[in-house]
Amino acid sequence: MKRKVTLKQIAKELDVSISTVSKALRNSIEISEDTRQKVQAFAKLYNYRPNNIALSLKNRKTKTIGIIIPEIVHYFFSKVITGIELVANKRGYNVIVGLSNESFDKEVINMQMLANGSIDGFILSIAKETLQQQDYHHFIETINQGMPIVMFDRVVNEIPCDKVIVDDVKGAKKAVGKLISGGCKHIAIITTKDYVSVGKLRTQGYLEALEDHKINPKASLILKIEDKLLSDDHLDKLENEIEQLFKSNTAIDGVFAVNELYAVTAIKVARKLGLEIPKSLQVVSFTDGVLSKHSTPSLTTVSQHGQEIGEKSANLLINRLELDENDEDEEIFETVVIETNLIERESTK
Amino acid sequence: MKRKVTLKQIAKELDVSISTVSKALRNSIEISEDTRQKVQAFAKLYNYRPNNIALSLKNRKTKTIGIIIPEIVHYFFSKVITGIELVANKRGYNVIVGLSNESFDKEVINMQMLANGSIDGFILSIAKETLQQQDYHHFIETINQGMPIVMFDRVVNEIPCDKVIVDDVKGAKKAVGKLISGGCKHIAIITTKDYVSVGKLRTQGYLEALEDHKINPKASLILKIEDKLLSDDHLDKLENEIEQLFKSNTAIDGVFAVNELYAVTAIKVARKLGLEIPKSLQVVSFTDGVLSKHSTPSLTTVSQHGQEIGEKSANLLINRLELDENDEDEEIFETVVIETNLIERESTK
DNA sequence: TTTCAACACGAAAACGTTTGCGTAACGCAA
DNA sequence: TTGCGTTACGCAAACGTTTTCGTGTTGAAA
Incomplete structure (x- = not known):
């Protein structure tokens, strides 16, 4: 087992100084053609690669991006990571992942673990618990220490950083609009409690779409699910609530669900209640994931373009990192909106 | 914007030496109660945290694990990451993720990027292209440099490292056994070409199950899909091939699919051909993912326990990392088999 | 012969830690 | 006064790089 070879070892072996080896490898003109070739040959033979940690320490940057997301077993978030990893890699960065598990504490701990030199900047989406508690001091402190953050999807406006979001309101309006133009008169929405910002925004889009078409919203058609029901254990409870919705509103002919699972x-x-899709009931959901594509009937959905969000986030962050070096701090932050689009499938007419 | 505070700054501010500060913070008995408190108070005030990179360089270990997987938008792999991150975090490690995208070159490049000091060890699942080319030199070299690897799911035996796998053969036998005991006489398998090791093993399990029940396998009931068809674009082609299978074998009353999408x-x-599930056709698939749970009918599947695989892999790797320190190199490698189990749902009787 | 570039290389600092060892100052016993 | 043991601290090395600056050796011009 040969350990990794260092400059020092090469230097000793070739009986020159460390600096000579370093310069030779970087093709410095200070070094004679002769020694340069000798060193390079030796380095190649022993497969020398500079130690990243040493470089990080010297350069005071790690070329690594920290990602903090609520969970990873999730179509949207994993798509975002794919996008981030893609451009990060292309631009010479690595990606280190922390999962908050929707918990405030884990989010804070994860950030602290990474903020002490391990990474150059964060890309993150805020945990639900954090949104609920509205405690954002860990973001503020990180930024104050000169470490830039890019937030995506679940963002909060008062944090001074770049943001990448989808237009949830507009996306929801597209979805509901599709139902209306498909002839639906009694459209229900299945959404989350309001503290989940995206749920709130999509509900807002639903209401605006109805208003635009002079349809009076009915409170009984708005079903707000306690968010914990997303976990698989509570599937029964979710089904029950939806069943109640249908039973007490038999006129429903369209459903807008804020995520695939609800849809x-x-x-x-x-179906259990004897409704036919899309004949007597049309359904549109948010998030164009694997369920939408492959369930039967396939779902008409609002696609969020997760990968694009990831790519944009990574580019924003890296741009800022590589700008900081030379220029003064640009304290102008961008909020990029990634357009959604409606993918029509079998669940609507 | 206050930059991160260092020992040196504290030392200068308090007019003591760097070593005094360091020792005071670590509660060394060498330091007087007085200075210790002064230093600790100051450090707390300025929120001092030791720089990870410097520690990594000094200790020659990074407390970071590198994960290389083919893709992340994939139920099984993201479950594995969840498991890895869970125990890694608990044991004080970070997790850095690289995606090979099933490409040999990206796998090699990703490993090289990380192997130069950024991480202490790898957990990985081999890219299909690598399996096809059977070129494993990058694994061997990494191991030779003293960096341990744990392989999961897609492994190759000749690499000297710990491995965590599911018993694909046994799992497949369970699945096919379920179909047989449910009365199926003509069971088809939808699998991948043989170079994908798991596809091959699951096919083997299928054959063994048939043999155990004295059923003669028929070549026409074995459909091997060219793997690229997993990408969504080729869905039509996949459907066509399956349709051909059914049409030319109308007696089929059971299907074992090696993944959810095939199922x-x-x-x-x-259904398009008028078959009713599970009455006239029963279906079992491998991989207990989101499709199995939430499609209609829900699928009877072989669960691989991805999270458990991740946890076990991480524990194996970290154990080895923390053993290397003191003891001699234990050159005894483990192969852990995580038991699958059959989850019965609506697609079988 | 003297002087001075040009050349080719080495020494050392710096990044931020930890730690073994040396030592000044002090008190106290001989 | 000498000697010795504590106590409380500082020095310096080490981890592996890069880079600035200094310097010894040439060869050639004056």
């Missing part, structure tokens, strides 16, 4: 569950329940 | 696609095609 497929609604379809399952509707 | 739901088979169901979709079968």
Whole structure:
């Protein structure tokens, strides 16, 4: 087992100084053609590669991006990571991942673990618990220490950083608009409690779409699910709530669900109740994931372009990192909106 | 914007030496109660945290694990990462992720980027292209440089490292056994070409199950899909192939699919052909992912326990890392088999 | 012969830690 | 006064780089 070879070892072996070896490898003109070749040959033979940690210490940057997301077993978030990793790699950066598990504490701890030199900047999406508590001091402190953050999807406006979001309101309006133009008169929404910002915004889009078409919203058609029901254990409870919705509003002919799971569950329940999709009930959901594509009937969905969000976030962050070096701090932050688009499939007419 | 405070700054500010500060913070008995408190108070005030990179350089270990997987938008792999991150975090490690995208070159490059000091060891699952080319020199070299590897799921035996796998053969036998005991006489398998090791093993399990029950395998019931068809673009082609299978073998009353996508696609095609699930056709798939749980009918699947695989892998790796320190190199490698289990749902009787 | 570039290389500092060892100052016993 | 043991601290090395600056050796011009 040969350990990794260092400059020092090469230097000793070739009986020159460390600096000579370093310069030779970097093709410095200070070094004679002769020694340069000798050193390079030796380095190649022993497969020399500069030690990243030493470089990080010297250069005071790690060429590594920290990602903090609530969970990774999730179509949207993993798509975002794919996008981040893609451009990070292309631009010579590595990607280190922390999962907050939707917990405030884990989010804070994860950030602290990474903020002490391990990374150059963060890309993150805020945990639900953090949104609920509205405690953002860890973001502020990180930024104050000169470490830039890019937030995506779940953002909060008062933090001074770049942001990449989807236009949830507009996306929801597209979805509901599709139902309306498909002839639906009684459109229900299945959404989350309001503290989840995206749920709130999508609900807002639903209401605006109705208003635009002079349809009076009915409180009984708005089903706000306690968010914990997303975990698989509470599937029964979710089904029950949706069943109640349908039973007490038999006129429903369209459903807008703020995520795939709500949509497929609604379809399952509707079928049980004898409704035909899309003939007597049309369904549109948010998040164009694997369920939408492959369940039967396939779902008409609002695609969020997760990968694009990841790519944009990474580019924003790296741009800022590589700008900081030379220029003064540009304290102008961008908020990029990635357009959604509606993918029409079998669950609508 | 106050930059991160260092020992040197504290030392200068308090007019003591760097070593005094360091020792005071680590509660060394060499330091007087007085200075210790002064230093600790100051450090707390300025929120001092030791720089990870400097520690890594000094200790020659990074407390970071590198993960290389083919893709991340994938239920199984993201579950594995969840498991890895869980125990890594608990044991004080970070996790850095590289995606090979099933490409040999990206796998090699990713490993090289990380192997130069950024991490202490790898957990990985081999890219399909690598399996096809059977070129494993990058693994061997990494190991020779003293960096341990743990392979999971897609492994190759000749590499000297710990491995965590599922018993694909046994899992497949369970799946096919379920179909047989449910009364199926003509069971088809939808699998991948043989170079994908798991596809090959699951096919083997299928054959063994048939043999155990004295059923003669028929070549026409074995459909081997060219793997690229997993990408969504080629869904049509996949459907066509499956349709051909059904049409030329009308007696088929059971299908074993080696992944969820093949299973739901088979169901979709079968329905189009007028077959009822599970009455006239029963389906079992491998990989207990989101499709299995939430599609209609829900799928009976072989669960691989991805998270457990991740946890076990991380524990194996970290154990080895922390053993290397003191003891001699233990050159005894483990191969842990995580048991699968069959989850019965609506797609079987 | 003297002087001075040009050349080719080495020494050392710096990045931020930890730690073994040396030592000044002090008190106290001989 | 000498000697010795504590106590409380500082020095310096080490981890592996890069880079600035200094310097010894040439060869050639004056």
